[in-house]
Amino acid sequence: MLRGVELRGVRIPHNKATAELATVRMPVPTQVIMPMNQHVGAPCEVQVKRRAHVDVGTLLGHTDARMSADIFSPVSGTVREIRSIHYSNGRSTQAVVIESDGEQTIDNNIAPPEVTDYASLVEAVRHSGIVGLGGAGFPTWLKMDSDLSTIDCWLVNGAECEPYLSSDYREMVEHPDTILHGIRTCLDFSGVPRARICIENNKPRAIELLREMSAGDDRIEVFELPARYPQGASRVILRNVTGRSVPRGGHLTDVGALLFNVTTMSEIGRFLQDGMPLVRRRITVMGDAIETPQNLEVCIGTPVKEILEFCGLKSQPRKVVIGGPMMGITQVEFDAPIVRANSGLLAFTNELVDRPQTTACIRCSACIDNCPMRLAPIDIQKAYMRRDVEKLDELMADLCVECGTCSYVCPAKQPLAQSTRFARAFLRAKQREAKGRR
Amino acid sequence: MEQLPLHPAEETNQPLLLLTAPQLTSPVSTQSIMRDVLIALAPAFVASVVVFGWRAALVTVVSVASCVGFEWLWCRLRKTPNTCWDLSAAVTGMLLAFNVPSTLPLYMVVLGAFVAIVLTKELFGGIGCNFANPAIVGRIFLAVSFPAAMATFVAPGSVDLVSSATPLAPASGAHTYLELLLGLHGGVLGETSALAILIGFGYLLVRRVITWHVPVVYVGLVALLSLLVGRDPLAQVLSGGLLLGAVFMATDYTTTPATLRGKLVFAVGCALVTCLIRFYGNLNEGVAYSILFMNLFVPHIDAVTRNTPVGGERVRKGR
Numbered sequence: 054m055l056r057g058v059e060l061r062g063v064r065i066p067h068n069k070a071t072a073e074l075a076t077v078r079m080p081v082p083t084q085v086i087m088p089m090n091q092h093v094g095a096p097c098e099v100q101v102k103r104r105a106h107v108d109v110g111t112l113l114g115h116t117d118a119r120m121s122a123d124i125f126s127p128v129s130g131t132v133r134e135i136r137s138i139h140y141s142n143g144r145s146t147q148a149v150v151i152e153s154d155g156e157q158t159i160d161n162n163i164a165p166p167e168v169t170d171y172a173s174l175v176e177a178v179r180h181s182g183i184v185g186l187g188g189a190g191f192p193t194w195l196k197m198d199s200d201l202s203t204i205d206c207w208l209v210n211g212a213e214c215e216p217y218l219s220s221d222y223r224e225m226v227e228h229p230d231t232i233l234h235g236i237r238t239c240l241d242f243s244g245v246p247r248a249r250i251c252i253e254n255n256k257p258r259a260i261e262l263l264r265e266m267s268a269g270d271d272r273i274e275v276f277e278l279p280a281r282y283p284q285g286a287s288r289v290i291l292r293n294v295t296g297r298s299v300p301r302g303g304h305l306t307d308v309g310a311l312l313f314n315v316t317t318m319s320e321i322g323r324f325l326q327d328g329m330p331l332v333r334r335r336i337t338v339m340g341d342a343i344e345t346p347q348n349l350e351v352c353i354g355t356p357v358k359e360i361l362e363f364c365g366l367k368s369q370p371r372k373v374v375i376g377g378p379m380m381g382i383t384q385v386e387f388d389a390p391i392v393r394a395n396s397g398l399l400a401f402t403n404e405l406v407d408r409p410q411t412t413a414c415i416r417c418s419a420c421i422d423n424c425p426m427r428l429a430p431i432d433i434q435k436a437y438m439r440r441d442v443e444k445l446d447e448l449m450a451d452l453c454v455e456c457g458t459c460s461y462v463c464p465a466k467q468p469l470a471q472s473t474r475f476a477r478a479f480l481r482a483k484q485r486e487a488k489g490r491r
Numbered sequence: 492m493e494q495l496p497l498h499p500a501e502e503t504n505q506p507l508l509l510l511t512a513p514q515l516t517s518p519v520s521t522q523s524i525m526r527d528v529l530i531a532l533a534p535a536f537v538a539s540v541v542v543f544g545w546r547a548a549l550v551t552v553v554s555v556a557s558c559v560g561f562e563w564l565w566c567r568l569r570k571t572p573n574t575c576w577d578l579s580a581a582v583t584g585m586l587l588a589f590n591v592p593s594t595l596p597l598y599m600v601v602l603g604a605f606v607a608i609v610l611t612k613e614l615f616g617g618i619g620c621n622f623a624n625p626a627i628v629g630r631i632f633l634a635v636s637f638p639a640a641m642a643t644f645v646a647p648g649s650v651d652l653v654s655s656a657t658p659l660a661p662a663s664g665a666h667t668y669l670e671l672l673l674g675l676h677g678g679v680l681g682e683t684s685a686l687a688i689l690i691g692f693g694y695l696l697v698r699r700v701i702t703w704h705v706p707v708v709y710v711g712l713v714a715l716l717s718l719l720v721g722r723d724p725l726a727q728v729l730s731g732g733l734l735l736g737a738v739f740m741a742t743d744y745t746t747t748p749a750t751l752r753g754k755l756v757f758a759v760g761c762a763l764v765t766c767l768i769r770f771y772g773n774l775n776e777g778v779a780y781s782i783l784f785m786n787l788f789v790p791h792i793d794a795v796t797r798n799t800p801v802g803g804e805r806v807r808k809g810r
Contacts, residue, residue, distance in 0.1 A: 063517075065515065065517075141509055216515065288801060288802065289801075292801055298801045298802045298804065299801075299802050300802055300804075301800075301802050301803055303802070369505075370507070371505060371507065371508055372507060372508040372510070372514070373507055374514055376512075378513060378514045378515045379512060379513040379514070379515055380512050380513065381512060381514065382512065383507070383508060383509050383510050383511075383514070384507060385506065385507050385509050386507075387507075399514075401514075405514045405515060406508065408510065408516070409516060409520065412520075412521055412574075412577065412618075413521075413574075413617060413618050413619045413620070414619045415521055415524075415579075415618055415619040415744050415745055416619050416744050416745045416749065417524070417744040418744065418749040418750070419519075421749050421750060421798065422750075422751070425801070426800050426801045426802070427798040427799065427800045427801050428798075428800050429749070429797065429798065431749075448800075449800045449802075449803045452800045452801070452802050452803060455512070457512050457513030457515075460512075460513050460516065461513050461515055461516055461517050462517050462519070463516075463517075464517075464519045464520050464521045464523070464524055465520075465521055465619075466516060466520070468511070470511070470512065470513060471511045474511070
């Protein structure tokens with residue numbers, strides 16, 4: 054049977070102007086704001102008191118819930134307050150606000166972890182605060198703790214398909230050694246036979262460098278992918294690299310694969326060496342409001358405002374996005390902090406500010422042809438407008454990965470990604486409701 | 492909200508914009524697509540003026556003007572936003588003109604435009620909502636209402652009104668392949684020069700407005716079936732409205748199926764009906780009717796040719 058064209062994705066101008074700029078380390082900010090839910094799962098409980106002194110690496114947040122990841126202080130200084138902060142999506146969370154003293158004294162408990170087997174590796178990562186750094190924020194230790202008996206491939210995602218962003222690319226170019234150290238350690242202890250580092254072919258230097266450095270190791274393969282959006286979405290990259298597709302409602306582990314972001318692997322490699330939990334990360338700062346676009350290594354929790362001031366502003370931004378231009382989230386406050394899973398900060402004055410007017414759908418099927426999950430976004434939108442649960446179920450709206458391709462390609466500028474997002478939440482809620490009634 | 496103390500001169504009280512992802516949108520719009528279709532139709536327009544003279548240009552101008560005019564009037568009367576600038580009415584006007592002979596009285600052209608724009612498109616909800624191709628319905632309306640006028644063709648290169656048969660009429664065989672390719676024969680405006688249509692097809696492919704599948708399958712299957720029943724496949728392909736229909740009307744977004752599989756079913760259906768009409772029917776030409784016929788099946792084709800989502804395969808099999 055004809056299956057149509059396989060996962061194509063779209064060519065979106067990459068606009069990675071900062072790709073060849075070496076990472077700049079931003080000075081320690083005057084204060085950091087550390088929200089307690091910088092990951093998928095249960096929020097942490099605050100472990101410090103107001104006015105307490107903290108050092109770099111001091112535990113700030115912890116919970117006994119499994120699906121969580123500890124939060125550590127990125128600066129030394131004093132806890133000024135513990136307050137609730139609001140995200141631009143309307144949710145709120147507890148946050149620890151730390152006034153930094155600029156000393157950056159390191160917590161006494163910081164020491165490289167002792168790893169003797171896979172269980173101790175997972176346990177070490179559990180206390181490293183490392184989460185999926187590609188944007189997902191899924192606790193890494195929990196992913197590593199899955200049943201490994203069926204896993205035949207340790208996939209490392211270096212696609213970085215989001216336009217503008219180049220922080221993963223810089224990691225691959227600047228720290229290929231820690232990436233490979235992380236991967237090798239994981240392979241050694243887990244018994245997974247091979248690893249594939251998947252990189253889009255618009256990053257030839259990273260491909261070449263990692264191939265060169267992993268040349269002696271048969272287990273590690275660098276896999277070149279066409280540069281198409283959304284190549285880096287987990288289900289898309291899995292399909293394109295292994296040919297497998299995750300069943301509806303399932304996870305990658307159900308089809309024998311584990312997937313980690315390349316910077317996540319690098320952080321594991323680095324953590325194994327120096328024992329410092331995840332407290333800093335690289336973000337790409339870009340946009341037409343920014344004076345000096347660059348890749349910046351910042352303390353997690355640094356407020357957007359301090360980063361914008363450091364990079365300089367050409368004009369007053371009207372739109373601030375944390376993340377990339379396709380999946381990033383617009384911010385309403387300049388006080389919003391950068392959290393662990395963020396890889397970009399974009400500030401716009403004119404560019405990407407005005408939305409084109411929505412016009413009538415002309416049934417061109419661009420959304421259907423380009424959906425990486427082969428969904429029918431326009432049909433989902435229509436079914437959602439009618440709140441037709443059965444139809445949404447038939448259309449499998451829950452499989453949407455929120456890549457935004459449908460909205461991008463739509464010539465009528467219909468808000469397809471938004472309606473599919475609503476439809477997915479609506480369908481899931483109704484399904485839960487139905488399950489509860491049974 | 493706190494303001495950045497960075498550019499006091501430019502400080503405003505505008506709040507930051509809160510918009511859902513994605514922030515990026517592609518530069519392609521309905522208008523740019525329709526503009527590309529108009530550009531792709533230009534070679535055929537030039538060819539028709541060369542072959543049939545100034546009256547071809549007049550018919551085209553009247554057709555486009557009345558289609559756009561009816562759309563403007565409709566929006567005005569209904570007090571809805573003016574949609575003329577999406578250029579879809581202009582495309583309909585071009586296609587309608589390409590479907591009539593250069594000798595057609597102008598009031599008939601205006602009537603055809605009324606049927607196309609008002610009766611076929613706007614009454615069903617405007618752009619994107621019509622179930623049939625407006626230009627095709629306009630053509631069929633004219634052919635049924637004014638059969639004599641619609642079959643009066645001018646011989647190429649002359650201004651005399653000569654009722655000459657189209658190459659597909661029984662007297663066929665009077666034209667060489669080269670004449671057919673260049674369009675040096677009688678017929679409706681857009682059906683004459685195969686070469687001009689192919690240039691437009693190439694442009695649409697390059698601009699990714701359409702894919703090759705429907706035109707190639709449609710035309711290829713007609714050629715194959717002609718061969719099977721012992722007719723000259725090349726003459727069948729180059730004459731009549733086949734190329735115009737396959738490239739510009741069987742690829743219309745609104746009135747064809749959504750998925751590739753659906754489009755292929757549509758193309759095969761068009762080819763079968765065209766051949767049935769051409770070989771065994773009373774009409775010389777079957778393209779317009781075959782596309783209209785298949786337009787009616789689009790919802791059903793769509794329903795059975797939906798893509799299986801990635802990850803939905805097993806679930807579907809389980810049912």
